[in-house]
Amino acid sequence: MMSWSQVGFQDAASPVMEEFLFFHDFALVVLAFILGLVGYMMVIAVTNRSVVTGLLEGQTLEALWTALPALVLIQLAVPSLLLLYSLDEATDSQVTLKAVGHQWYWSYEYADFSSVSGEVAEFDAYMLPDGPSPSFRLLDTDNRTTLPWGCGVRVLVSSADVLHAWAVPSLGVKVDACPGRLNQVSFSSHRPGIFFGQCSEICGANHSFMPICIEMVTGGDFLAWVSALL
Template sequence: MATWSNLMLQNSSSPLKEQLIFFYDNSMLILTLITVFIMYMMLTLIYNKISNKYMIEHQMIELIWTIFPAFFLIFIGIPSIHLLYLLDESNSPSISLKIIGHQWYWSYEYSDFKNIEFDSYMLPSNSPEYFRLLDVDNRIILPMNIQIRALISSSDVIHAWTVPSLGVKVDAMPGRLNQVNFYINRPGLFFGQCSEICGANHSFMPISVEGINLNYFINWINKN
């Protein structure tokens, strides 16, 4: 989860999030090199005492500042397109989770297991044993190391089901069914929130995902 001292992205809990972090680092490296180079050139022009007032064009300079940005766009664009298709790829999911957004709470359904359904509301903020504005009364329980498919829609307005540490952010739109696949590779408690401005209580519909061992997940399913 995000903390006050967290200046970078949240730690990854899925392979998709790892790829997003790699792409972010790659893009930031390129942007940093460009920024440093431009600053160096600007300072050079400012403090340079030698100038040629008769030079109005130069073919080689124009060729360089046209080709170099094209190479930078290729270095950013190819990984971006690869990651975009990777995020939409469906790899034979073992579990399907139906998610419905409401004003202002989430509903979940495990349609593969006896149609387990429940609503998830934010807990009161005056409870010291819970995470303020992030914890819910009914958490999503999901197993680790299994491909999971989430089917997301809305019953009223546009919401967005977002869990940053899993690299998941999908719009929940009324009358439309969106899907996303993700894979939890470590146990833990992962928090998210609605990322679409959906009304007065938009900031009070958090998401809480608990990743557990497969055997514990089967026992939880049998008890519900």
């Protein structure tokens, strides 16, 4: 979970989210350097007015303040673009989960698993008014979405009524749920645990009360859970 008085990102649980955190920290270092440099130059300009007012041109300085910002922007743009394309990269998935947004709950379907009679594993997930811990208030659900960690997971997201968004920050996932349209995202978790998310698109009066609760377990526990669901 988050630390520093609930300020900052949640702990990363996927390779993509780890890269996001690294890029965020790198961008903050660059920002701090730029702010420090600009602040230093402003102090120099104020405390040495006689020198600054007499400075009419400086080709070397102009070349530097053109080249250095360009290099800084390139250093920020390259990892940013790599991360952007990694979000849409199609990977081999062992499990497919379909998530459908409703006002105001989520329904899930495991299309890869069905009973002998042909019934597909599916359920609805509603918010628990009071979670087992005060830290999880308005985040836990009556039916947790269970998935295997260490495996590729593909999530198909849609909506039955209005616009929603299926988002789990720890996994670095956010997908729009649009009526009549099927969006998809792939991810994998490198550790077990329980990860919380929420609908991230204004969808009505109870928008704040349709959380997402993902429980990552081992492959064996996942198969046992699906068998019990069927």
